[in-house]
Amino acid sequence: MSEKIPNFYASRRTFMGAERIHNLAEHNLDYAMLGVPYAEGTFAPYIQAGQAEMPNALRDNPVTIFFDIGDVGLYDVDTDLTLLEGIKIGDIGDVVISPGEGELNRNRITNSVKEILKSGAVPITVGGDHSITYPLVRGFEDCGHQIDFVYFDAHLDFADMPLQSEFNHGTQTTHIRKFPFVRNITVIGARNSTAAEFRRAKQAGIRIIPVSEVDACGAKAIMQEVIDANVPTYVSLDIDGMDAVYVPGTTHPESGGITFKQQKDLLFELNKAAKGNICGFDIVELCPANDVNHITALTASKLTALIMGYRSHFLNK
Numbered sequence: 001m002s003e004k005i006p007n008f009y010a011s012r013r014t015f016m017g018a019e020r021i022h023n024l025a026e027h028n029l030d031y032a033m034l035g036v037p038y039a040e041g042t043f044a045p046y047i048q049a050g051q052a053e054m055p056n057a058l059r060d061n062p063v064t065i066f067f068d069i070g071d072v073g074l075y076d077v078d079t080d081l082t083l084l085e086g087i088k089i090g091d092i093g094d095v096v097i098s099p100g101e102g103e104l105n106r107n108r109i110t111n112s113v114k115e116i117l118k119s120g121a122v123p124i125t126v127g128g129d130h131s132i133t134y135p136l137v138r139g140f141e142d143c144g145h146q147i148d149f150v151y152f153d154a155h156l157d158f159a160d161m162p163l164q165s166e167f168n169h170g171t172q173t174t175h176i177r178k179f180p181f182v183r184n185i186t187v188i189g190a191r192n193s194t195a196a197e198f199r200r201a202k203q204a205g206i207r208i209i210p211v212s213e214v215d216a217c218g219a220k221a222i223m224q225e226v227i228d229a230n231v232p233t234y235v236s237l238d239i240d241g242m243d244a245v246y247v248p249g250t251t252h253p254e255s256g257g258i259t260f261k262q263q264k265d266l267l268f269e270l271n272k273a274a275k276g277n278i279c280g281f282d283i284v285e286l287c288p289a290n291d292v293n294h295i296t297a298l299t300a301s302k303l304t305a306l307i308m309g310y311r312s313h314f315l316n317k
């Protein structure tokens with residue numbers, strides 16, 4: 001037995017126990033994990049905010065509380081794969097947020113993505129509310145190629161100007177749709193938006209896959225149809241796409257959603273169909289103040305680890 005059992009353990013409080021990175025350019029990371037502690041895109045008093053605490057909630061609730069992923073990998077019993085072994089994940093910290101300065105903050109988010117891409121790493125972002133996905137995707141504007149955008153969400157987030165607000169967590173797809181470098185947009189799990197918003201999204205060419213279609217067709221058939229391995233896909237996971245029972249700690253829990261197993265299978269089949277050609281990922285809308293026994297934080301942590309693990313497994317296969 002060579003297992004080393006320590007007498008004491010100091011938590012490093014980074015995502016997944018990853019190395020804390022101070023100078024991104026000096027490291028050759030596979031994945032740069034970035035926190036965006038931003039909740040100013042949330043409508044008060046209608047929706048409970050608190051998503052700014054999400055990055056630290058994930059740092060405090062890693063996938064496994066016993067070992068860091070970097071040491072033993074992440075064993076996925078469903079696929080019999082040990083994921084993330086030898087993969088370099090770094091925690092580069094949180095975007096600096098200046099209160100009340102929306103444009104400045106969005107520019108910082110975009111510039112953070114550009115800096116990550118310049119280093120050769122894949123940006124893995126932990127929000128924040130869903131409004132951050134617009135400046136995150138904007139970070140790919142100089143890449144010189146098109147990307148597809150796939151998001152999981154109970155809502156279309158394709159609103160126009162709700163409460164006279166242009167940049168909030170219900171409009172980011174509206175802005176992403178206008179990027180000339182974004183080719184196809186697909187939303188999976190949408191179920192609570194107005195009929196007018198559904199109509200507008202369909203007219204704008206957004207492919208809408210409701211939960212009933214996930215139930216009927218399964219993850220594999222859906223991803224084989226949606227994903228083109230030749231074009232990089234950016235993936236955004238609003239945790240409220242899952243059923244409320246799996247994500248009590250979200251800002252806007254919605255019943256009738258995707259199960260955890262379906263979400264997991266969708267991420268697996270997405271990476272398989274894409275041959276790992278996923279150019280970026282974000283996970284958003286955890287509200288730790290609403291969480292129950294850290295269930296939602298642990299679930300979000302696990303899904304984040306799985307998408308990196310599946311991506312690396314299928315890369316160039």
Ligand SMILES: [Mn+2]
Nearest residue numbers: 130153157238
């Ligand atoms: Mn959303």
